[in-house]
Amino acid sequence: MSWLWAIIVGFVLGLIAKAIIPGKQEIPLWLTTVFGIIGSVLGNSVATWIGVEDTKGIDWTRHLLQLAGAVLVVFLGDMVWNAIRSNKQRA
Structure with missing residues (x-):
């Protein structure tokens, strides 16, 4: 079941x-x-x-770090994706 949560959280983030x-x-x-x-x-x-990584109550710091990580990876991943696609279109 943890893999399902990873997919859901990854999708939302x-x-x-x-x-x-x-x-x-x-x-x-x-x-x-x-x-x-x-x-x-x-x-x-x-x-x-x-x-x-583990605090009492809601782990706001951890969640904000997860979101910051997702923003960074999506930003960099989009740049790489566009570079790969533009190289394929030139060939």
Whole structure:
């Protein structure tokens, strides 16, 4: 069941990240979900590193770090996706 939650959280974080990033991102929905999952894992890693991975109540810091990770990964992933697509169109 944890893999299902990872997909759901990745999907939601990916969509929120796309909404935060200015402009239009050209990545497909499935890749948005994958990037959201990667960003979530990145945010959890940072939360563990700084010692806020588990607190009493709602883990706002961890959730904000997950969102920041998703924004970063979606932004960079969209740049790579567009670079790959533009190289294929030139060939």
